[in-house]
Amino acid sequence: MTERRHQRKFVRTFFTSPTALQGEDDSAKMIRRAAQLRGLEAPDVWVPDNEDATAPSMRDEGARNIIDVVAEGGAEFPGEIHPRVVWHRDSPATRYQGFQHMLEIADPDNGASEHIDGFVIPEVGDIDDWKKADEFFTIVETEHGLEEGSLKMSVIIESGEAELAMGKLRDEMGKDTNNLERLFLLVDGEVDYTKDMRAMTPTGKLPAWPELRHNTSRGASATGCIAVDGPFDDIRDVDGYRERMTENHAKGMLGIWSLTPGQVVEANTHPLPPKEGSWQLTVGDQTVTLTDEGDVQAYEGDRLSLEETGDGYVLRTPGGEQHLDEDELREELLDMAEYVPSMDDIVDSMEEFEAARDAGTGAIAMEQATTLRFGDVEVDISNDRMWDEATYQAAMTPIALFQDVYENRPDQHEELAEMYGESVVERATSVGK
Structure with missing residues (x-):
């Protein structure tokens, strides 16, 4: 496994929330609520979603809402903040709109920039498309005087092109002509992937796509990134969500998309070792x-x-x-x-x-x-x-996950101590070092 390129070694939860709602007195109320999540209800990565979760007519307002909410509450939010902007491998106009929103959100004069850890790019295509997105990140950093590579780039694998591109990353990362080392999360998007693959099932449900999840986990391991599974949209099926996570963990994919704070709690706790054997x-x-x-x-x-x-x-x-x-x-x-x-x-x-x-x-x-x-x-x-x-090294994986959580999520210390007991937590944070 290639060494992780960022401080976070693991990401359990990838939580999206719409940036602007039509017909509401406060169109930003969903991201305002999300910004107030703490403890096990707060995700490791929060994604104010200015793409699929937000109507096209509301996206300019959504970008402004991200700025307002993150400027006000971003310093206290315990996880990382990675807005999702619009992008599409086949649409220059869509890519340009996403670029403009990145420029606006990352502008230090608007007050949110210091709390933004990166951006999520959906609908990427082949490796050249990934490099286009990376170049936009570099331009945004240059325009605003940010350190080169300081904005992390996460992509959503939603096409066969993007899946194949993961196999080319090792050859491309590290070249002087790009900053692809900024890559952070590789996230599966099974809904659009199903559409791109022209796949069908008798019931209309999504295929399980275990091959995609395996390939994304392998791609992340080979490039020092972190793999995250896509959304589990039956939010009432807690057992099904847990079963999906168990299958993912056996593939090395310890992160999953969360659609509700309840799913966040499940995904934050499920990969950790149990309290009782x-x-x-x-x-x-x-x-x-x-x-x-x-x-x-x-x-x-x-x-x-x-x-x-x-x-x-x-x-x-x-x-x-x-x-x-x-x-x-x-x-x-x-x-x-x-x-x-x-x-x-x-x-x-x-x-x-x-x-x-x-x-x-x-x-x-x-x-x-x-x-x-x-x-x-x-x-x-x-x-x-x-x-x-x-x-011993294999047994270290769940302990390393716990240590990473403990280091990066101090807001969860009290709940972890209640779960395991102070003495076990103390020993778990020390073993293996």
Whole structure:
């Protein structure tokens, strides 16, 4: 993985809000409310959206609203502020309008510039289009006496052209002819991507596009940027939002678009290690969390049953019936059971490995053991997982995320301490350094 180019190593939340509403006494009321978000309701990156979320006839007013709201409240906002301006790979007039709004918003004389971290550019095309946008950033910085490269550029991947362009970034970044090192977020925009790809589904729902999410995560890793998934528009489907984030995290995409403060809270907390550890059991195509009864983890589902016989056990699952002896049963259950470690568990393991490594030991075994209960039958299981330097570095990812959050979001310190406890937070911010 290429080293990140900006102070933020991770972005969990990308929250958009319309910059100007028609027919309202205060057309800026949505971004005014967003600017007041704090703690876990406040995103890592707030995007006053002067593109899709704002009617074309209101965008000039939207740019002025961004200036007014950010000038007034930007200093207190705990996340980064990246307005989205209009852009389109096929429309010079649209690109020019976006450029004019960037010039206006970034003008120090208007009072918002010092609180603006960058701009979000939608509808980019091939790599030459990315370089056009970058050149506009450079012109804005030059015009206003800002340090070259000080404005971060984030792009939304909404076309096949943009997806292919990610593969060319490594060859282009660092050339004297551009400032593409300013790139910050690579954000998927599955709605327009679906349109660009001429894709259809029987129900009209968006395709899942796992390939796009993988490619964006890979592109971000290769170029020192941060990958962010697109909007999950069923805002009432909290479980679906969490499932989408879980899938993304396995791809290295730890950030996601948030459409409401409720989604922001979910996205801010979901990638962090849990407060309590838990055992899970996968039966067929379903994974369930076992009920913690102290020394025993109880299965309460109906897809698995276990019966003890005189000479062994009968295990029934959707895959059929198996007659097993005690050792065979343990092996079968070990294949089905997994432990989800808590923050405290991860820190414990890392500290134990660090102590062994400092003492000259390159690898150690970490035991995981519990007792599983199925009705009246209890079975003890245990396994040893070898920890070496590679395992340690992999375990560091969620801790590095937590440390990045703790460093950049002091407004969340109190909530994190309530979640984990002061002592765990203290150890988590120290381990690995």
